[in-house]
Amino acid sequence: MTTAAAAPAAPPLGRATGHLQDALAAHRAALGDAGLPAPLVVPLGAADVLGTGAPDPYAAARPRANVQLTARAALVGPWGGEQGPACGQCLAMRWQRLRGRSEREALERGRRPHGATAWPLLTPYAVDAVWAVYRAALGGRLTPPATGPADRALCQVTRVDLGTLATVTFPLLPEPLCPSCVTTAPETADAARTTLRPAAKPDPGRYRLRPASSYELPEQALANPVCGALGARTWINPASTTTAPVAGTNFVRGYAGLNDVTWSGQANSYAASRTLAHLEGLERYAGTHRRRGTTPVTASYDALVAEGTPALDPAARGLYAPETYASDPLVSPFDPAREIPWVWGHSLRDDRPVLVPARLAHYSAGVDADNFVFECSNGCATGGSPEEAILFALLELVERDAFLLAWYGRARLTAIDLRTCRRTAVRAMIDRAALHGYDVHAYDTTMDLAVPVVTALAVRRDGGPGTLSFGAAAGFDPEETVESALSEVLTYIPHLPHQVAERRGELLQMARDYTKVLHLKDHAQLFGLPEMASHAEEFLEPSGLLPLEAAFRDWTTSVRPRTDDLRDDVRFLVRRIADAGHDVVVVDQTTPEQRGMGLHTVAMVVPGILPLDFGWSRQRALLMPRLRTGLRDAGRRPDVLPAAEVKTVPHPFP
Numbered sequence: 001m002t003t004a005a006a007a008p009a010a011p012p013l014g015r016a017t018g019h020l021q022d023a024l025a026a027h028r029a030a031l032g033d034a035g036l037p038a039p040l041v042v043p044l045g046a047a048d049v050l051g052t053g054a055p056d057p058y059a060a061a062r063p064r065a066n067v068q069l070t071a072r073a074a075l076v077g078p079w080g081g082e083q084g085p086a087c088g089q090c091l092a093m094r095w096q097r098l099r100g101r102s103e104r105e106a107l108e109r110g111r112r113p114h115g116a117t118a119w120p121l122l123t124p125y126a127v128d129a130v131w132a133v134y135r136a137a138l139g140g141r142l143t144p145p146a147t148g149p150a151d152r153a154l155c156q157v158t159r160v161d162l163g164t165l166a167t168v169t170f171p172l173l174p175e176p177l178c179p180s181c182v183t184t185a186p187e188t189a190d191a192a193r194t195t196l197r198p199a200a201k202p203d204p205g206r207y208r209l210r211p212a213s214s215y216e217l218p219e220q221a222l223a224n225p226v227c228g229a230l231g232a233r234t235w236i237n238p239a240s241t242t243t244a245p246v247a248g249t250n251f252v253r254g255y256a257g258l259n260d261v262t263w264s265g266q267a268n269s270y271a272a273s274r275t276l277a278h279l280e281g282l283e284r285y286a287g288t289h290r291r292r293g294t295t296p297v298t299a300s301y302d303a304l305v306a307e308g309t310p311a312l313d314p315a316a317r318g319l320y321a322p323e324t325y326a327s328d329p330l331v332s333p334f335d336p337a338r339e340i341p342w343v344w345g346h347s348l349r350d351d352r353p354v355l356v357p358a359r360l361a362h363y364s365a366g367v368d369a370d371n372f373v374f375e376c377s378n379g380c381a382t383g384g385s386p387e388e389a390i391l392f393a394l395l396e397l398v399e400r401d402a403f404l405l406a407w408y409g410r411a412r413l414t415a416i417d418l419r420t421c422r423r424t425a426v427r428a429m430i431d432r433a434a435l436h437g438y439d440v441h442a443y444d445t446t447m448d449l450a451v452p453v454v455t456a457l458a459v460r461r462d463g464g465p466g467t468l469s470f471g472a473a474a475g476f477d478p479e480e481t482v483e484s485a486l487s488e489v490l491t492y493i494p495h496l497p498h499q500v501a502e503r504r505g506e507l508l509q510m511a512r513d514y515t516k517v518l519h520l521k522d523h524a525q526l527f528g529l530p531e532m533a534s535h536a537e538e539f540l541e542p543s544g545l546l547p548l549e550a551a552f553r554d555w556t557t558s559v560r561p562r563t564d565d566l567r568d569d570v571r572f573l574v575r576r577i578a579d580a581g582h583d584v585v586v587v588d589q590t591t592p593e594q595r596g597m598g599l600h601t602v603a604m605v606v607p608g609i610l611p612l613d614f615g616w617s618r619q620r621a622l623l624m625p626r627l628r629t630g631l632r633d634a635g636r637r638p639d640v641l642p643a644a645e646v647k648t649v650p651h652p653f654p
Contacts, residue, residue, distance in 0.1 A: 013043035016120050017069050023127045024067065024134060036139050037066060042088070044068040044075065045099075045107075049092040051179070052253070053110040063087040063180035066138060067130070068095075071120055074130045074160045075226065078172050079137040080144060081155030090175035091157055094227040097250060101258055104251060120162050129165045133158050145169050150218040150597070159226050171221040173229045176592045182293040189353035191294075192344035194586050199387040199566035205477055207391060207566065209384045212275050215597055222278050223248055229593065230263065230281035236270050242432045242490040246273040248281055252288045254364030255371055256330055261288065261364075266491045279382055279599075286589040286601040287380040288364035296341035296358050304342075304355060311342065311355040312585060314372060316607035318620030328617065331371050340370035345587040345605065348390075348570075349578040354585055361587040361603050373620070376520075378612045379604045380589065386600045387566045390586055393604040394573050395451065399474035400653070402445045402453040404610040404621045405630040407651045409641050412543040413443040416454070420547035421479055429486045436493050437461050438469075442482050443542060444551045445472065447634040449609075450559060450576045452478045452552050456485035457539050458493050465504065466497030466528045468536055470652045476560055476569060478552040492524065492654055500528030517616040517650045527652035535649045580633065582608045616650045 024039035042058040042065040049056050056062065065088035068075045075095070078086045096107065105111075136142045137158055144152045146169075154171035161167070174181060199209060225232040231250040247264035263284050265276025285291070304311040314334050325333045341358040359366045363375035379397045383389035406413060418430060418440070433440045438458040445453040451474050458469040471488025475481035499521075500507060507529050510516045517526060526532055533540065549556070561572045574584045585605040594601060610621040610630070621627055628641045 012119055013046045013069060013071065015118055016122050017041055017043045019122050020067065020069055020074070020127065020130065023122075024131055027131045027135075031135070033135075033139070036135065039067055039134060040065045041067040041069055043070075044092055044095060045070045045103075048107045048110070049089065049096050050108060050253075052108045054112075062092055063089040063178075067134060068092060069120070070095075073162055074133075075157055076130065076133050076137050076160065077157035078155035079142070079158070080140075081172075082153045085181075086155040086172045086174040087178065087180050089180045090178045091172055091227055093175045093178060094172065094229060098225065098228060098232050101251060104253075104258060108253065122162070126160075126162050126165065129167075130160050133160050133167055142169070144171065146171055146218075146220050148216070148219060150216040151220045154218060154221055157227055168226075170224040170226050170228075171218055172227045173218065173221045173593050176291045176293060184293045184295050187294045187297050187342075187344050189344050192346050192353050192588065194346040194348065194386065194588070196348070196387055196390075196567045196570055197385075199385045201564050201566050204562045204564055207388070207476060207569065209388050209566065212279060213272065215275075215279075215384070215599065217275065217278050217597055219274070219278060222281065230278065230285055234274060234277060236273075240491075240494045241435065242429075242494055243487075244268060244270045244273050245491065246270055246277045248277060252284075252364050254288065255359075255366035256374075259364060266487065282591075282594055282597075282599060283380055283382040283601050284377065286382075286591045286594060287377050287603060288362060290343060290358070290362050290365060290589070291591040294343075296343055297355060298339050298341055300339045301336040303339075309355060310347070310352060312345075312357065312360070312583075312605065312607060314357050314360065317360055317373075317605065318611050318624050319372060320618055320620060321623060324617045331373065331618075332368075334372035338369055341365075341367060343587060345585040348574045348584045348586060350583065354583075356585060356587055356605055360605055362589070374613070374615075374618060376612065376614065379606070380601065381604075382594070382599055382601045384598060384600070385566070386586075386588070386602065387570050389600045389602045390604065391566060391570050391573065393586075393602050394570075394577070394584070394606075395474040397604055397606055397609060398447075398449050398451055398573075398577075399453050399472050400612040401449070401609040401626075401630075402447045402474070403455055403472045403653055404612065404651060405447050405627065405634070406443075406445050406455065406538070407653075408621060408627055408647050409631045409636075410538055410645060410647050411445075411631055411636050413445060413455070413538055414551060415542040415545045416442040416444060416482060416551050417545050417547050418442055418482070420549065421482055423479055423483055425483050426479070426486060429483070429490050433458055433490060433493060438493050440486055440489060441539070441542075442485060443539060444546075446552075446555075447630055447636070448580055449573075450555070451476060451573060452481050452555055454478075454481045454485040455539070456482075456489045457536070458489045459540070460497070463530050463533070464497065465500040465530070466493065467500075467530045467533050468527045468652065469493050469496055469524065470527070470654065472653070478548060478556065482548065488654070496525070496528050499525055504529070514616040514648075514650055518614075520614040520654075523614060523650055523652055524654040526650060532652075535647070536652070577606060577609075582606050612651075612653060619650075622646065622648070 021041040151171040231248040243266040263281035265273035342355040381393035473484035
């Protein structure tokens with residue numbers, strides 16, 4: 001084969017593609033090695049391969065391609081691999097997702113590519129370098145350079161830089177949405193059925209089934225600049241003196257365009273933080289889009305109700321105020337007669353499948369028809385079993401619901417005397433915060449859903465920029481919950497003063513006009529202004545101070561489950577939420593990649609409890625009945641919260 005692959009080629013990569021195809025084929029013919037597969041070269045980067053822009057002229061050949069030519073390099077492979085074959089289309093899709101914003105927008109919005117007709121320049125020594133790599137890789141003479149067994153077992157891709165001739169090899173995870181490798185199937189109720197199974201805990205008081213370090217993650221396949229599933233790289237932040245953070249990022253296309261999705265880990269060592277960052281990245285990867293090769297159910301809510309199909313009413317999860325829909329061009333009112341996409345979930349309360357609006361289950365997916373709300377990762381969690389993922393996803397929902405009830409409801413809170421905590425980690429975090437000029441506090445924010453909720457607050461002693469920083473956690477172990485809440489706060493305080501000082505003028509405008517609070521970062525940074533401290537009176541002037549043991553005595557002595565089976569903890573929490581009048585729906589988000597790593601990810605949807613939103617005009621919680629009744633049901637006030645007493649100030653949740 002010589003120029004057949006290059007036939008549909010057009011500038012800017014067409015001429016070079018044909019030249020490389022002919023040269024590699026000639027080398028192979030001269031070698032006379034019948035065992036070496038024939039080269040198939042296609043260009044990469046001159047057409048969209050994700051299916052959102054103009055059709056890819058190489059769509060038919062790309063899955064079989066073993067060399068893909070970009071403007072800067074030749075990608076040879078996939079080659080090798082003992083686990084999960086990947087094809088050329090898998091490689092192309094993962095490569096494109098790592099491109100920058102301008103490049104992706106050009107490719108995925110159907111814009112016609114332009115460029116030098118004779119670029120890249122394929123010099124004879126560049127062709128020889130590609131041939132040498134091709135012969136070694138496709139001829140079975142290369143071995144994966146990866147150090148971890150999970151990476152070594154995967155297919156590999158070798159990049160040859162056309163300018164420097166430097167070569168580097170990375171493992172490639174198969175793409176679960178590859179149209180060549182995966183045959184899509186419709187969503188089904190049977191596939192969504194969830195049965196809680198026994199899950200033995202290491203100890204009655206421990207809720208993670210195994211340490212994060214025990215998972216064999218293909219770390220190089222998750223983050224590399226050629227085909228990283230989660231991003232091009234991770235980076236550390238040595239300027240942080242409270243934790244050893246590791247983070248990564250990539251662009252994810254959602255209903256509002258390309259979003260920069262960041263994932264990170266915060267632990268006391270970079271190795272531990274990197275593992276946590278990869279786990280969070282996998283959770284984001286599963287939560288942003290459905291990566292299961294399934295097609296959603298498309299129907300209107302009215303039609304589903306008429307035919308008796310169980311479906312979650314989007315209004316029960318909260319909608320925006322009418323003025324938001326009138327002024328925000330990115331959202332439209334929910335119309336029960338309009339067809340929208342749905343995915344199947346399972347009600348743990350009623351033990352039956354139920355349809356969930358796709359937009360509530362995958363927070364970057366969506367179509368114009370279902371743009372009635374913006375969701376976030378609230379209620380998504382990853383674990384070593386479905387039961388573990390469900391438990392931690394529910395705990396996150398409980399934590400945010402309690403925080404919003406306390407904030408908007410002006411709840412008078414009891415502070416926890418941190419001197420009574422026995423964990424050395426708590427003492428260490430208090431000392432670390434003090435080195436930054438902060439005092440840290442913790443408050444019992446438990447509401448009617450029983451499980452302990454703790455809000456943490458760091459207060460800058462001199463009242464300068466970065467004045468207040470909030471965090472929260474929910475859990476079965478009160479002291480562990482305190483530690484988690486404090487850990488959340490300590491991740492922000494090293495950087496908050498600089499962030500607030502840098503944006504001071506912009507944040508002051510937000511303080512005068514809350515409608516300018518638009519993004520996630522605005523909420524936390526707004527309360528870094530000294531001028532906003534007066535709105536946190538309930539936290540700065542608590543109603544009392546109790547030792548940790550006294551604050552949670554009833555929970556510890558008579559309510560908290562203490563068994564060896566995590567399933568019992570899940571059932572307990574589901575019952576408490578159901579007793580409060582709410583359904584508990586699990587949507588399995590687990591991707592094929594995660595399943596191979598022994599991981600499970602779920603989104604928990606609990607209609608009626610307060611959802612966490614960002615942007616002052618998009619606060620569903622302010623319009624939901626629970627905001628008025630939640631404090632009464634928790635025994636924190638004798639009556640329904642009057643409308644006049646609702647704190648109409650943006651929440652400071654980070």
